[in-house]
Amino acid sequence: MRLWQLVEPESLPGLSGEGTKKHGGRWNSPGRPAVYCASSLALAALEVFVNLPRDKRREGKVPEQKAVEYDLPDDLCRMSGFPGTMSEEETRPLGDAWLEAKECLALSVPSNVVPLEANVVLNPDHPDMDKVTVLRVEPFSFDPRLLDD
Template identity: 50%
Template sequence: MASSVEGTVWRLTRPQYAPGLDGKGARLAGGRWNSRGVAVVYCGSSLALCVLETFVHLPHEMRTVAALPTMSAIEIVLPAEARIDDVEARGTFAPEDAAACRAIGDAWVAEGAVLALSVPSAIVPQERNLVLNAAHPLMAAVTVRRTEVFGFDARLAGAAG
C-alpha cells in the first residue's frame, strides 16, 4: 500500500560519489534490497541512522581512528507527489534472509509504480530506511537540499572519549 512521502531523507557517501542519486553503486554491488544489475538509491530516515548503516559496512581496516574516511552527508528532498510503499505490506519476510529481501526489492523495482520503498534497518529494526527506484520517473524531481562534509566520531573506532 502506497502512502505519501513527507520530509527529507539522508545519504552518507564518499565525496567522490556524492550525491549518488543514479543508483550506480547499488547496481554494481547489489545490496540487501537489490540484486546486482538493479539500480536503487539507499537512504536513511535520519543522518544518525545513515552513520550506523555506513559504519557497519566499512571494511575493518577502515574502522580505526587513523583510517576513518571523510564522507558527504546529503539531505535529500523527495517530490511532494512521491509515494512510498511499505515492505511489510508486500508480505512476510525474514530480515536475515538476504536472498528473500533482494527478491522483494527486485520485484518492487520491476513494477516501477512507486518511487520509494520503506524497509526496516537491519541494525535498528525500529528505524526505517528508504530504497529509491533510480529508474522511476520522479527521480528527476528528487533534489539535494544540502551536502556537508561529515567525519565519523573517533569514539566509533575505539578512541577514548
C-alpha cells in the same frame, strides 16, 4: 519526507545507484541500481559504519564522507510492510521485483541495523527520480571514539 545518506565526494549527489548496481544490496541484486537512504542522519551513519570493513574503522582510514539531505514528496513513497528480520535471500527478490515494476519511486523498508527504524530505497530508473531534491551537503566524520586504535 526528509532522507539522509552518507556519500563519498566523488559519488555526489549520490542518486545514481551505480555502487549498488555493481555489488547489490539488501534490497537489490547486482546489476540492478538502487539508492539507499535513511530516515535520519544517525541511522545513515550506523548503516555505513556497520558495513565498513574492519581495516577501514581506524583513524585516517575511514573514507571521506559527505552527509546529504534530500527531500522526497511523501506521496512518492510506499511502506513495504516487510518485517525487519528477513534475510538478504528473501529481501533481494522482493526488492528486485519492486524495482522492475516501477510502481512508486521509493519504498520504505525496515533497517537491518535498527529494525524499529526505516530506510528508504529509491529506484533511480523511476520517471519521478527528478523530484528528489538535494537540500544540503555537509562534511561528515565519525566520532573518533567509534574507531579502533
